[in-house]
Amino acid sequence: MNASNMTASRLLGAASVAALVALLAACASPSPAPILLALPPAITGVPTTAASAPGASASAPLLAIRRVNIPEYLVARRVRFRADAATLAEWPNTYWAERIEIGVSREFVSALRQQLPGWAVCDAGCGDQSPALSLQVDIVPMDYVRSTQKLVARARITLQTTDVSQRTLQSLELAYEIPAGADTAQAQAQAVTELIRQIATATAPLVVNTKR
Numbered sequence: 001m002n003a004s005n006m007t008a009s010r011l012l013g014a015a016s017v018a019a020l021v022a023l024l025a026a027c028a029s030p031s032p033a034p035i036l037l038a039l040p041p042a043i044t045g046v047p048t049t050a051a052s053a054p055g056a057s058a059s060a061p062l063l064a065i066r067r068v069n070i071p072e073y074l075v076a077r078r079v080r081f082r083a084d085a086a087t088l089a090e091w092p093n094t095y096w097a098e099r100i101e102i103g104v105s106r107e108f109v110s111a112l113r114q115q116l117p118g119w120a121v122c123d124a125g126c127g128d129q130s131p132a133l134s135l136q137v138d139i140v141p142m143d144y145v146r147s148t149q150k151l152v153a154r155a156r157i158t159l160q161t162t163d164v165s166q167r168t169l170q171s172l173e174l175a176y177e178i179p180a181g182a183d184t185a186q187a188q189a190q191a192v193t194e195l196i197r198q199i200a201t202a203t204a205p206l207v208v209n210t211k212r
Helices: 003-028 100-115 185-208
Strands: 035-037 062-065 078-084 087-096 120-122 133-145 150-160 168-179
Touching: 035 185, 062 100, 078 185, 087 185, 100 120, 100 185, 133 185, 150 185, 168 185
Parallel strands: 035 087, 062 120, 062 133, 078 133
Antiparallel strands: 078 087, 133 150, 150 168
16 A cells, blocks of 8 residues: 555544544433423412402302314424414424413413403313303414514404304404514513413403393
């Protein structure tokens, strides 16, 4: 083997060793722990599992709240945001700690319960109780637009009778733009909770003023 071939062989060997060392180092480096994101509580200092609003008596009218509907494209473990008019993207290594539609519904019930001190609220089958009204909230869209750091949403609030006819008594549509405090997934979650609070505030007088 001549000198040039020996030099080339040494260089190739050194490069292979360096690549192997880099590969072993990468394998040895632990992956960053996933970020588990939860919605901040809509009401602080108030147990979200309470059966009814503070002050509601046993004879208070009962409101049945169905699960809040949100866009299907947001129902995922990864935390998604709107990248542009036709594209969604995901925050790196960030996951919802629970199903997002479950968290949204729970916090909405909590926020609305506080707004209706004269009512009792149930958010499931209501057991053997007889609700006076049934409430459905649909939030479509519910997009965090990262370029503007705003949560853009439209809510449709529908109050119905609880008999077989399920007759609509009140219906209201509202548009929202909720600014986020930072360009982070945590700020997106906080904006979602603020949206929930504002929808609950708009819903409460609709319930109170509806003739049953």
